[in-house]
Amino acid sequence: MRLTIASGVASFTAAILLYPLFQGGTWFWTSLGAVLAVVAAGLISSRLSLPAWAAPLLGLAATWVYLTVAFAAGKAWAVVIPTKSSVLELARLLGTGWDDIQRFAAPVPETRGITLLTAGGVAVIAIAVDLLAARVRRAALAGLPLLALATVPATILAEPISWPAFIVAALGFVSLLISDGRERVGHWGRAVLVRRTRSATSPSPSRSAPGGARAAADTRGLRLSGKRIGFAAILLAVLLPAALPAMEPVSFFTFGVGGRGSGPGNSISIANPIASLKGQLDLPERRVVLTYTNNDDTPRYLRIYALDTFDGQQFGMTQPKGAPQNRTENGPLPPPPGLGRDPQITNVVTSVQISDDLARLRFLPLPYPPRQIRVDGDWRADVDTLMVFSTREEAAGIEYEVLTSEPKPTASLLESLDGAQPNTDPRFLRLPENLPPEIAQLADEVTAGAGTTYEAAVKLQEFFTRTGGFTYSLRTQGHGNSALRDFLLRDRTGYCEQFAASMAVLARLVGIPSRVAIGYTGGVKMGDRWEVGTNDSHSWPELYFEGVGWLPFEPTPSGAAGQGSARVPEYTQPRPETTEESTSPTPGATSSSADEPQDPSARRNPREVDREGTVLPGELPPDDSMPLIAQIGIGAAALLLVLLIPAGVRMVTRNRRVRSLGFKVAQPADELTARMASSRSHTSVAAAWAELDDVLYDYGMARGASETPRALARRLTQQYEFDAGSAAAITNIASAVERVLFARDAGRIEPMRKDLRKVRQALAATTSRGRRVRAVLLPPSTLRRLRLLGERLLDGFDLLENIGLRRTAAQKGS
Structure with missing residues (x-):
């Protein structure tokens, strides 16, 4: 049973x-x-x-x-x-x-x-x-x-x-x-029931079982060893993983990101990104998701996910890969794919504060492309998409800073890159074989007359925003070939998901690598911060151009009839020749005075920049956190304090015995000391004897269980050749102990502080320096008490077992 x-x-x-x-x-x-x-x-x-x-x-x-x-x-x-x-x-x-x-x-x-x-x-x-x-x-x-x-x-x-x-x-x-x-x-x-004894030096004698049964062997040691092994295994299983370095997650044990072409269930510990997007847009009232500031005070799209696979139903996300070397704490992130030296680069520092209500989000909303991030926790960057994610942390409530090096392309630059073959993964062009032919025909019709890949991309965007007759509405639903065909050829009504996915599909049909980004638009300015709410949830396509990399496009209608905070990129709009100096906000590129040539001698002192709350171009603000050497020092000090706990306990015990003789003191668990401590009038003798017993144990000179005080004094005096003063001191202590134990009237007992100090000094002089250091820093007497306490805790199991044995013995005896 x-x-x-x-x-x-x-x-x-x-x-x-x-x-x-x-x-x-x-x-x-x-x-x-x-x-x-x-x-x-x-x-x-x-x-x-x-x-x-x-x-x-x-x-x-x-x-x-x-x-x-x-x-x-x-x-x-x-x-x-x-x-x-x-x-x-x-x-x-x-x-x-x-x-x-x-x-x-x-x-x-x-x-x-x-x-x-x-x-x-x-x-x-x-x-x-x-x-x-x-x-x-x-x-x-x-x-x-x-x-x-x-x-x-x-x-x-x-x-x-x-x-x-x-x-x-x-x-x-x-x-x-x-x-x-x-x-x-x-x-x-x-x-056979065997009562436990507290003697540490001799085993309990075997007892005969009722009814003439033979004495049973004492198996307490075996049971105790088994319990120690079990408890030690549990302790190691808990503590050892914390001491080992974090290992790279593999596909069998990582979070549930759908693989290539995995369909609607793609998610990372939250709902599927597209379903989450629709859910936030459908909320009856606006809720603040995050706020941010940047050094040029310009709104930017904040990307969370990059969906790169299309299976005919909807866009999905390939399993992100974050190697240990790609942790954000290791410095700059991998370079943006495809970005060359031709585009003008704008360096922007953005500080983001995530709301505490944004639950179960393990990706950081970031402007693209991030180059360096300062954030607490184990966050890693996916090399292909520069999504920053974590398998352990959540984004809710955290604050972080991100440096972006944003390309500022022009129409002429994008047209000049037309001959460059895209150096991207084939999945960014892959489409299902059962895609309706009417959609491919539509892509050819919309891009007819385009002389370059860039012109084809612009024509696709204008098809959704100007010439195609599309309208914005949240009431549409559905995925798959039929929904895509109905949206492009019949209804032409939808929200950002349909617009982004449809443009990405048409771009792949005309040979432009594409993917779908999900995140937030730039939000609205509230005071000195930009505020992003649930109504700013958005999806947009990103198209790849060799030499510039991934650029956002905006096919979703904006303004009162569409996504209110959506912005058409500046490089896709008709503009005069001087548009390079324009400062209008775009999701993919911004302007900054940092791009202008500067005289090195005219640059301001970095400390002045820090004092005003800004940063130098291309750098994150200085880290005000504690230096690594200080953290190591604090950790070492904490470890040292933990190691010195036994020494502290020993010091407290010694002071309590020697200086507070009227207080009942802790003694070794043996019958001799217990009898002495029972007399309240002779607690000073009990304290002196208990302290002497611990001193002997610390120096490796433990007293024998059957050794009387007088025999102990004689052995120590002869074995270690005490001088006259030390011999008299140990004799006085032994005599006081015997009078307390055996005399009917112990008489007046003189204070033994000096005697105890002399004996301790005499014993220390006979031991090695290493033994003395160990007795101070890691006293065996304290460790012995801790071990006895652990054994008492382990004996709790035996209490339950003995109850069952007594019940069985009583039933058989009756």
């Missing part, structure tokens, strides 16, 4: 790991009831000595009855007996729960269907653990279903498993192994 109970405990402690998946605690109590039902069925199986194959069937029946009572009591006969109606109700709830799991992201709300699925799943795991541990007697294999339960939050959530929950689950499995070992030892013969 012990194994059945231990199996239930192990199953439920493993189920505690599921807590991050739910918003409330109903699942906890419901799962506990399911485990108790399985345990009750297991106890009945053991009591009736049913075969191993029958126990799981009884467990399933008990689970069925429990779930009927908990979820379909109104349709059951007498609340307990399942009926056809109750079975149909449970089946309906299971289907509803499965649909809810597919619909919600963790943490999920505790609907009745989800709670039923959770309780039933935990019960099935408990039945499997009971079968392997209590029926088949393979307790180690029972860890497999427990591991399967633990992998559920590990695969769904990006956060690591909570270490307190892991410790609880690991302790449950260790208790199962201990119970299995106890059962196996019990099969060797009749168990």
